[in-house]
Each structure stands twice: as C-alpha cells, then as structure tokens.
Amino acid sequence: MSLSIVMREHGGPEVLTAVETETGNPGPGQIRLRQTAVAVNFHDIYVRTGLYRTLTLPGIPGLEAAGVVEDVGPGVTAFASGDRVAYMTLGYGGYATERNLPADLAVKIPEGVDDATAASVYLKGLTAEMLVRRVHPIKRGETILIHAAAGGVGNLLVQWAVRLGATVIGTAGSAEKLEFARQAGCVHVINYRTENFVDAVREITNGLGVDAVYDSVGRDTFKGSLDSLARCGHLVNFGQSSGPVDLIAPSELFGKSLTLSRPNVFHYAQKDRATLEEVSASLFQGFVEGWLAAPAPVQLPLADAAEAHRRVESRAVSGSVVLRP
Ligand SMILES: NC(=O)c1ccc[n+]([C@@H]2O[C@H](COP(=O)([O-])OP(=O)(O)OC[C@H]3O[C@@H](n4cnc5c(N)ncnc54)[C@H](OP(=O)(O)O)[C@@H]3O)[C@@H](O)[C@H]2O)c1
CATH class of the missing domain: 3.40.50.720 (NAD(P)-binding Rossmann-like Domain)
Structure with missing residues (x-):
C-alpha cells in the first residue's frame, strides 16, 4: 500500500488529503519507485487553486521527486532495482510514497548528491539552466x-x-x-x-x-x-x-x-532523451563540483502537504521545500 495525497476539488491547502492507494506492478516501459523526497513547486499551488487545470480530478499532484527503483517493467533496460533516480513529469502523481513512472523520464542521481537535494533542485535547476543557457544565453x-x-x-x-x-x-x-x-x-x-x-x-x-x-x-x-x-x-x-x-x-x-x-522547462529539458540527459548531467555536475549549492530544503512529512503549500504560498520560505514520504 502507498500513501498518496489526493485532490478532489480546487481550493485552499485543505483540499490536499492523505489516502491509501495501490501502486501495482510497473507496466511496459515503466519503473516502480519507492520515493524518498518529493518536491513542492510553486506550480503545485497553481494546480491546487485551479489557475492551472492540468491535473484531472480526483488526482495526485506533484511534478518532481527522487526515489529508489524497486522494480522495472517489460522492456526497461536502462534502470535496475536499487538505482537512485530523479524525475519531473507533467503526468503528476508525485505526492506519494510509491509510484510507477515512464522510465524515459528518470535520470540517475550521481554519488555526492543526496535524495533531498536532488528532489529540491531538479526541476528548479533545469529551469535555471534553460533560462541562462537557452532562452537568454548570458x-x-x-x-x-x-x-x-x-x-x-x-x-x-x-x-x-x-x-x-x-x-x-x-x-x-x-x-x-x-x-x-x-x-x-x-x-x-x-x-x-x-x-x-x-x-x-x-x-x-x-x-x-x-x-x-x-x-x-x-x-x-x-x-x-x-x-x-x-x-x-x-x-x-x-x-x-x-x-x-x-x-x-x-x-x-x-x-x-x-x-x-515565456518559456516552459518541460519543452526545453524534455525535448528529447539526449537533451534531458545532458541538462540533468550539467545540473548535477554543478553540485558535485561545488559551483552550485542549495541550503538544506525545508523538510516536512508527506502527510503535511497542506502545511507545505501554506508556507510556500505565504512567501515564508527561502530556498525549497520537500516532502518526506
Ligand atoms: N516556466 C517554467 O518552466 C517554470 C519552471 C519552474 C518554476 N517556474 C515558476 O518560477 C517561479 C518560482 O518557483 P519556485 O517553485 O522556485 O517558487 P519560489 O520562488 O520559491 O516562491 C515564489 C516566490 O515568489 C515571490 N512572490 C512575489 N509575489 C508573490 C505573491 N503574491 N505570492 C507568492 N509569492 C510571491 C516570493 O518571494 P519574495 O517573498 O522574495 O517576494 C515567493 O517566495 C514560480 O512562479 C513558478 O511557477 C516556472
């Protein structure tokens, strides 16, 4: 059984409720992840309030997380049980302890970058990369x-x-x-x-x-x-x-x-698999080499997703917030 945060309607943070869900086996081309750190992005606020109508309700929000591969579906050769990976997806479903995910959205997290850091900087760091190297190359x-x-x-x-x-x-x-x-x-x-x-x-x-x-x-x-x-x-x-x-x-x-x-990081970073690998590697490389750093993210239990939203929305946080399943 997996614990997931489900939204049945748009509204305030109280619409985020914890429920038990069944993950099932990964299908063709999928991996099953035990998630270790789930990012909260400002995008999640737009989805919760209904400014963005991109999540079908009832649905599990969350664009981004890090986790450990537990099982791979038919046809997956690039990943094996035990691999640590990060991903971002417009398919949502991130606010959960476990999930199945298309393998081609995942990238391996290198040694030297911990899961909470990876989850808290992946989408945000790829956005930074897009902005300074592709949209307006500095x-x-x-x-x-x-x-x-x-x-x-x-x-x-x-x-x-x-x-x-x-x-x-x-x-x-x-x-x-x-x-x-x-x-x-x-x-x-x-x-x-x-x-x-x-x-x-x-x-x-x-x-x-x-x-x-x-x-x-x-x-x-x-x-x-x-x-x-x-x-x-x-x-x-x-x-x-x-x-x-x-x-x-x-x-x-x-x-x-x-x-x-008016760029969208998914269009740039997920243009094709080679681009996703290149931009992910250059982001993680920045952390390994030390020219990129991030303060330890604010960490809250997954069940406190509503409180995480309140903090992000209230402008109270410097840096990032992650949920720990
Ligand atoms: N286009 C893309 O592909 C893409 C990708 C990722 C993120 N984004 C966007 O980038 C922005 C930053 O995302 P993030 O997750 O890193 O969030 P964030 O910057 O950590 O949080 C938003 C910040 O915006 C400032 N802000 C100004 N007016 C605000 C208001 N009325 N209400 C709330 N905050 C206000 C606040 O900082 P101060 O208190 O310092 O004003 C607040 O901390 C978001 O707008 C997000 O949608 C876009």
Whole structure:
C-alpha cells in the first residue's frame, strides 16, 4: 500500500488529503519507485487553486521527486532495482510514497548528491539552466535583474548567472531573503516590497537599464521589468507567483526594441532523451563540483502537504521545500 495525497476539488491547502492507494506492478516501459523526497513547486499551488487545470480530478499532484527503483517493467533496460533516480513529469502523481513512472523520464542521481537535494533542485535547476543557457544565453559582462532571487528557482538562477559572468541584481521580499540572495551571488539587492525596483535599477545601472530580466513574479513586476530593460533588452517572464500578467500589445516592445519570452522547462529539458540527459548531467555536475549549492530544503512529512503549500504560498520560505514520504 502507498500513501498518496489526493485532490478532489480546487481550493485552499485543505483540499490536499492523505489516502491509501495501490501502486501495482510497473507496466511496459515503466519503473516502480519507492520515493524518498518529493518536491513542492510553486506550480503545485497553481494546480491546487485551479489557475492551472492540468491535473484531472480526483488526482495526485506533484511534478518532481527522487526515489529508489524497486522494480522495472517489460522492456526497461536502462534502470535496475536499487538505482537512485530523479524525475519531473507533467503526468503528476508525485505526492506519494510509491509510484510507477515512464522510465524515459528518470535520470540517475550521481554519488555526492543526496535524495533531498536532488528532489529540491531538479526541476528548479533545469529551469535555471534553460533560462541562462537557452532562452537568454548570458554573455559575460551582462547586467541582469532576477526577481524572487531568494526563491527555489531564484537561488539557483543567481548562482548559474554569476557562473556565466553576469552582474546580478536581485529582488526579494524581506531583509533575510535579501541577505540570502546576496550570499548566492547578487551584487545588488532590492527589497521590492518597500522600494521602487525600477528606480533602484536605473540608479545602479547609471540610467542604462539591464540586459535581461528573469521575472517569475508576473502581475506585480511585469510592467516594471519592461521599464528596467536597456535598449534591445530581453524580458524572460517564466512564472506568475503574484498572478497572471495582463495582455500587452507587441507595439509596447517597439520603443526599446525589446524581446519577450515565456518559456516552459518541460519543452526545453524534455525535448528529447539526449537533451534531458545532458541538462540533468550539467545540473548535477554543478553540485558535485561545488559551483552550485542549495541550503538544506525545508523538510516536512508527506502527510503535511497542506502545511507545505501554506508556507510556500505565504512567501515564508527561502530556498525549497520537500516532502518526506
Ligand atoms: N516556466 C517554467 O518552466 C517554470 C519552471 C519552474 C518554476 N517556474 C515558476 O518560477 C517561479 C518560482 O518557483 P519556485 O517553485 O522556485 O517558487 P519560489 O520562488 O520559491 O516562491 C515564489 C516566490 O515568489 C515571490 N512572490 C512575489 N509575489 C508573490 C505573491 N503574491 N505570492 C507568492 N509569492 C510571491 C516570493 O518571494 P519574495 O517573498 O522574495 O517576494 C515567493 O517566495 C514560480 O512562479 C513558478 O511557477 C516556472
């Protein structure tokens, strides 16, 4: 028997309820996992509230986890019992002690990266990789602005951008988070809850603006992000933690020849198996070599998924949250 967190309707954290479920044998091309660490992503909040209608109800939310292979289905040759793996999937089903998973979504976790770290950085780290190497490939010497720089993605994004030679300005919502963002590598930090970040960026860049903004906050920051860009700058809007962004006309980009992107990590990282392996290896390599690091994630029992959502939604957490089955 497996313990799973099931949602029967959209709503507040209380719609997440623990139930016993049966996993069954892995089918063709599948592996059965005993999960050891399950990530909580901001995406899970959108799914719970109904902003995203991508999980069929009743359903088990959760996009990402680490675990140990317990059994393999017919045709699976790349994995064997005992392998430690991480995965992300738009098929959901992550909030569970056990699950079956298409083997082609799993990657092995190297020695030197523990399960809680792997689960807490996998999707977020692949997102950072996509942003700084594929969507707006950072060139050495660029000045960039990263919102929510103390968040799960934000923390990794700052480190990766610094590694590629950018000067990073980070925003966050409290003094403690600003300090965390500074430790990750931000040269300048701005509390965007108390300061006008557009004015602050203008001052820091001597009126020029930044080469790119990575904006996951959405509604509250979008307009200011456009205003913070230099000519020919690039706004990469990759999330909407404060709510969806209003429609804009392409002509609004014309005044400074701006580019706007709205990327999805699944499209980039899971383009094909070779890409998934390459980007996963480069993320884990960063941790093994030590140029990427993440503070120990906040860890809660799987049954406390509702409490995990409350903490992530309340902006109380720096870094990541994982559930321990
Ligand atoms: N496009 C993609 O493929 C992709 C992939 C992964 C994640 N994402 C997006 O990236 C963002 C970050 O994800 P994450 O899981 O790492 O979450 P997170 O950044 O750890 O948490 C969200 C942060 O956003 C900030 N925020 C600003 N306004 C907020 C509001 N009204 N309500 C809640 N938070 C607010 C808060 O930081 P402060 O307190 O410092 O403001 C909060 O901690 C999310 O929007 C997520 O959907 C997109």
